[in-house]
Amino acid sequence: MTDKTRIAVxxxxxxxxxxxxxxxxxxxxxxxxxxxxxxMEKFQSEGGAVGALDDVASSLDCALIVVLNAPQTEAVLFGDNGIVAKLSKGAVVVACATVPPAFARDMEARCAEHGILYLDAPISGGSLKAASGNLSVMASGTAAAFERARPTLEAISEQVFELGDTAGAGSAMKAVNQLLAGVNLATMTEALTFGMTQGVTPEKFFEVIPKCAGTSWMLENRTPHIVDGDYTPRSQIDIWPKDLGIVLDIAKSAKFSAPITATVMQQYLAASGMGYGAEDDAALAKVYARNAGLTLPGDE
Structure with missing residues (x-):
């Protein structure tokens, strides 16, 4: 395929x-x-192709599904107005939501019944890397699905990890990543607010820790949100109970104890219960701050 590739996001x-x-x-x-x-109107004003999905679906090479979770993915694919039945045989669905591996395998099988390829392709990197085409894609699917999706993958990603020839392996790797990311974020907010009890300001925290062994990608990416007092959602608090819930469900099915993840889950649930669910996930710091009587930047 060339630049004539037609996709729907x-x-x-x-x-x-x-x-x-x-x-x-x-x-x-x-x-x-x-x-x-x-x-949709904004995207079209910036060069996006114009046309109703029902009218263009049969001409698509790829449907790139970037929704929140498994129910939304299933609704897009097989709901009352699902796209799979409208695609031409041989088109590929590239599904990017964080979902259980078993769900990804089920979607692959159901797509195959319609002659549609399916790539289990969860993503990582955040909104800035999404905008710059530098995401990491943890993908699994048939060789044909990879081939059909290649122009799309090259456009959106810095690196594509090809993790297997059936769906599920990509989602399993994403679960591993989300365990680490969710725990890292919670630990960062705990460390930052702990430092405040000892006179370490968030600004000084961010000056020093990224140069030390305690740093992480999540720390370096999210701490500026706290320093700026800006909780405009790039990634919402409410994403984490869903993602860590998937991790814990997988762990339970594998008879694997994940006590740190289970503890961290409670902090995200607390943040959501306090009304921070729609805020940026760096707002997890507000749970610690409220409990300790601390004042975060922007809340003076």
């Missing part, structure tokens, strides 16, 4: 919009769809 949120723009930049004919009409 379904889900123009903080990740999907940037990915769709990267597909445009790569020269792919790119349609963008979202439950928010304003997002």
């Amino acid at each position: 379904i889900g123009l949120g903080s990740m999907g919009y940037g990915m769709a723009k990267c597909c445009l930049k790569a020269g792919l004919t790119t349609y963008g769809y979202d439950i928010m009409p304003a997002q």
Whole structure:
């Protein structure tokens, strides 16, 4: 395939919009769809192809699904107005949500019944990397699915990890990543607010710790949100009970004890219960701050 590749990005949120723009930049004919009409109109005004999904589905090479979770993925694919039945045989679905491996395998099988390829392709890197085309993709699927999805993968990613020839392996690796990311984020907010009890300001924390052994990607990416007092959601608190719930469900099925993950889950649930669920996930620091009587930047 060449730059005549035609794709639809379904889900123009903080990740999907940037990915769709990267597909445009790569020269792919790119349609963008979202439950928010304003997002679709904005994308079309910036060069996105115009056309109703029902009208263009049969001409697509790839449907890139960038929604929140398994129920939304299933609804897009097989709901009342599901896209799979409208795609031409041999087209590929590239599914990017964090989902249980068993769900990914089920979607692959159901797509195959319609002659549609399926790539289990969860992503990592955040909204900035989505916008720059530098995501990491943890993918698994048939050789044919990889081949059909290649122009799309090249447009959105810095690295594609090919993890197996059936769906499920990509989602399993994403679960491993989310365990680490969720725990790292919680530990960062705990350390930052602990430091405040000892006179270490968030600004000084961010000056020193990224140069020390205690740093992590999550620390370096999220601490500036706390320092700036800016909790505009790049990744919401409420994503983590879902993602860590998947991790804990997998662990339970494997009879694997994951006590640190289970403890961290309670902090995210507490943050959501306190009303921070729709805020940036760095707002987890507010749980610690409230419990310790601390004042975070922006809350003076």
